[in-house]
Amino acid sequence: MRVFAACCPACREVAARPATRCDAPRLPRRGMLAGALALAAAPFAPAAATPAAVAEVLGSGPRRIAIRRVQTGESLSGIYWRDGRYDRELLRQLDWLMRDPSLGEATPMDPRLFDVMATVQKVLGSEEAWHVISGYRAPETNALRARQSRRVSRVSLHMSGMAADVMLPGQSSLGIARIAAELQLGGVGLYRRDGFIHLDCGPARRW
Numbered sequence: 344m345r346v347f348a349a350c351c352p353a354c355r356e357v358a359a360r361p362a363t364r365c366d367a368p369r370l371p372r373r374g375m376l377a378g379a380l381a382l383a384a385a386p387f388a389p390a391a392a393t394p395a396a397v398a399e400v401l402g403s404g405p406r407r408i409a410i411r412r413v414q415t416g417e418s419l420s421g422i423y424w425r426d427g428r429y430d431r432e433l434l435r436q437l438d439w440l441m442r443d444p445s446l447g448e449a450t451p452m453d454p455r456l457f458d459v460m461a462t463v464q465k466v467l468g469s470e471e472a473w474h475v476i477s478g479y480r481a482p483e484t485n486a487l488r489a490r491q492s493r494r495v496s497r498v499s500l501h502m503s504g505m506a507a508d509v510m511l512p513g514q515s516s517l518g519i520a521r522i523a524a525e526l527q528l529g530g531v532g533l534y535r536r537d538g539f540i541h542l543d544c545g546p547a548r549r550w
């Protein structure tokens with residue numbers, strides 16, 4: 344398995360502005376079981392406000408996402424949005440797939456992160472699975488990385504389930520970053536040397 348020494352600095356200035364965070368329902372970080380039970384009652388969640396660019400690119404049809412976790416080798420592919428609503432069951436599975444693998448700890452991911460990923464992928468014309476290097480990052484993990492590298496912010500959208508560090512087979516990190524930045528759906532960080540990009544569903548910005 345390839346080891347990624349670097350990870351993204353992840354949005355110190357954004358995390359300090361709560362009003363700009365995604366408005367999807369948040370659950371306590373360690374409340375996955377209670378959250379899963381609550382979600383089980385209603386299979387489809389109301390759609391959060393969607394940026395116009397997402398609707399313009401993805402249209403009104405079902406939205407599919409395919410993800411492979413680099414660390415665990417786990418994969419998941421499915422329709423996460425249909426008829427104007429997010430599929431709660433698939434989101435629950437995605438929450439676990441996007442967990443912090445070092446602690447085995449998950450959080451409810453902001454579903455608009457998957458909108459960002461699906462939109463970028465559609466524009467790229469790719470049908471490959473995203474390779475996710477880092478999704479949710481527990482505060483303990485982030486603090487450890489921040490101590491190891493000055494590039495890592497102590498406050499990160501990864502800790503809010505709003506960010507992912509990703510690669511897409513057959514696509515250069517530069518090409519993905521260019522498209523993502525043009526779409527202005529959130530944060531875009533290019534880590535060209537390491538071959539991945541950071542995507543998030545916070546305010547549009549790039550580094």
Ligand SMILES: [Zn+2]
Nearest residue numbers: 351507508541
């Ligand atoms: Zn990141």
